[in-house]
Amino acid sequence: MARPEIVDVAVIGGGPAGLAAAAEAKGAGASRVIMLERDDRVGGILNQQVHDGFGTKVFKEALTGPEYAAIYEDRVNEREVETWLKTTVTNLTPDRLITVRNDKGIQTIEAGSVILATGCRERTRGAIGTAGTRPAGVYTAGAVQNYMNVRNLAVGRKVVILGSGDIGLIMARRLTLEGADVVCVAEILPQPSGIAGNLVRCLEDFGIPLYLSTTVSEIHGKERVTGVTLASVGAKMGEVKGTRRFVECDTLLLSVGLIPETELVVGVGASMSPATNGAIVDDSFRTSIPGIFSCGNVLQVHDVVDYATLESEKTGIAAAIWAMTGKLPEPVINMKAGAGLRYVLPATISGEDAVDFTMRPWKEEHDKSVVFKSGGEVLRRLKMPHMEPAGMIRVRVGKGRFNRVVDNQITAEIEE
Numbered sequence: 001m002a003r004p005e006i007v008d009v010a011v012i013g014g015g016p017a018g019l020a021a022a023a024e025a026k027g028a029g030a031s032r033v034i035m036l037e038r039d040d041r042v043g044g045i046l047n048q049q050v051h052d053g054f055g056t057k058v059f060k061e062a063l064t065g066p067e068y069a070a071i072y073e074d075r076v077n078e079r080e081v082e083t084w085l086k087t088t089v090t091n092l093t094p095d096r097l098i099t100v101r102n103d104k105g106i107q108t109i110e111a112g113s114v115i116l117a118t119g120c121r122e123r124t125r126g127a128i129g130t131a132g133t134r135p136a137g138v139y140t141a142g143a144v145q146n147y148m149n150v151r152n153l154a155v156g157r158k159v160v161i162l163g164s165g166d167i168g169l170i171m172a173r174r175l176t177l178e179g180a181d182v183v184c185v186a187e188i189l190p191q192p193s194g195i196a197g198n199l200v201r202c203l204e205d206f207g208i209p210l211y212l213s214t215t216v217s218e219i220h221g222k223e224r225v226t227g228v229t230l231a232s233v234g235a236k237m238g239e240v241k242g243t244r245r246f247v248e249c250d251t252l253l254l255s256v257g258l259i260p261e262t263e264l265v266v267g268v269g270a271s272m273s274p275a276t277n278g279a280i281v282d283d284s285f286r287t288s289i290p291g292i293f294s295c296g297n298v299l300q301v302h303d304v305v306d307y308a309t310l311e312s313e314k315t316g317i318a319a320a321i322w323a324m325t326g327k328l329p330e331p332v333i334n335m336k337a338g339a340g341l342r343y344v345l346p347a348t349i350s351g352e353d354a355v356d357f358t359m360r361p362w363k364e365e366h367d368k369s370v371v372f373k374s375g376g377e378v379l380r381r382l383k384m385p386h387m388e389p390a391g392m393i394r395v396r397v398g399k400g401r402f403n404r405v406v407d408n409q410i411t412a413e414i415e416e
């Protein structure tokens with residue numbers, strides 16, 4: 001095998017997170033930055049998202065996914081980041097030796113620092129174990145998005161959607177606009193998983209019914225889906241007797257969650273968070289393995305791409321500094337998610353700079369506050385008119401507030 005390529009910063013994944021991280025790593029002075037993408041173009045999941053709504057925070061306008069990605073693709077090209085397309089990273093070692101596979105065969109890369117920006121994949125029928133036959137016509141939402149928006153192919157005429165997360169909702173609208181009959185959206189939880197705005201824009205505006213506490217208990221059809229059985233579920237997610245009903249359709253679209261592509265970060269031995277399913281990181285987005293960083297959807301699932309971009313830009317700068325100097329501010333303050341919050345990220349901070357914390361609540365909350373406390377004293381309080389699990393919360397805490405931290409511990413929680 002040829003000698004390894006030597007680079008300052010290697011970015012794995014060329015989606016919005018990888019693009020932003022690579023551009024900023026180069027901008028921060030790293031001389032050789034390489035971005036490795038298994039697809040034949042950069043942009044990641046944005047390439048198939050032709051709806052608008054991207055860039056509302058960063059650019060204050062609603063761009064389509066490809067328009068948003070193009071801005072960052074131009075930026076990495078202007079800054080002379082080397083992009084290797086059709087290149088899959090198959091292995092990463094703790095001392096940052098990367099093995100890739102592409103049309104040249106197997107190559108290795110030795111990196112000063114590595115940024116993992118590999119995004120998410122979708123949960124499939126196998127992951128949720130739905131009973132019934134195995135006909136054609138069962139798709140994940142992302143697969144349908146790819147067929148429709150990238151390849152211009154229709155997937156079916158009469159569609160049932162399982163899952164009311166934003167992806168499911170957006171696809172309900174998209175399929176309707178393309179002439180399909182979306183019979184209903186079924187959601188196993190007693191409340192919708194997508195943000196309130198998408199419920200209105202994607203379902204209510206098109207008269208598509210949403211059945212809560214409902215699941216698909218069986219899929220029917222021999223060659224092609226002929227229908228599904230819906231059933232109500234009770235408090236413990238068990239099927240409620242006598243609620244089964246057959247719904248005719250030729251397509252079942254599954255929008256049942258995203259799984260971070262963590263094989264590389266797990267393989268390298270980084271500490272993982274059970275709350276986010278991503279790596280545990282500090283405020284430089286360092287994992288527990290020196291020189292290995294993580295950002296974007298592989299770190300935490302982002303509903304808004306702008307936040308993935310902002311987090312990744314910070315990661316790119318930190319990775320470049322580490323590659324050039326071997327130094328970054330040491331994390332000395334531990335963060336804890338308190339009442340009402342599922343998690344708060346980063347897990348540790350240095351306190352030497354302002355931090356943009358990201359977090360999600362367990363449940364919908366109205367007119368409450370996100371409060372950062374240390375030793376019983378409030379460091380920062382932010383009133384929030386509305387919080388919901390589907391919407392990531394992002395709160396900046398200024399550097400000066402960290403001077404008041406007691407016992408190296410801050411708790412973030414939701415209060416009246």
Ligand SMILES: Cc1cc2nc3c(=O)[nH]c(=O)nc-3n(C[C@H](O)[C@H](O)[C@H](O)COP(=O)(O)OP(=O)(O)OC[C@H]3O[C@@H](n4cnc5c(N)ncnc54)[C@H](O)[C@@H]3O)c2cc1C
Binds near residue numbers: 018055089261308
């Ligand atoms: C259906 C849907 C609708 C959305 N709608 C909106 C919206 O309206 N507005 C908004 O702001 N945000 C939206 N988002 C969120 C936004 O798309 C994500 O936050 C963003 O794409 C995350 O970027 P990423 O780079 O982390 O992941 P991705 O976009 O998934 O990119 C990851 C990249 O890594 C590559 N990769 C993975 N593993 C390897 C490997 N081993 N080797 C090489 N390459 C690899 C993949 O091929 C991919 O290109 C939506 C998301 C979805 C799924």
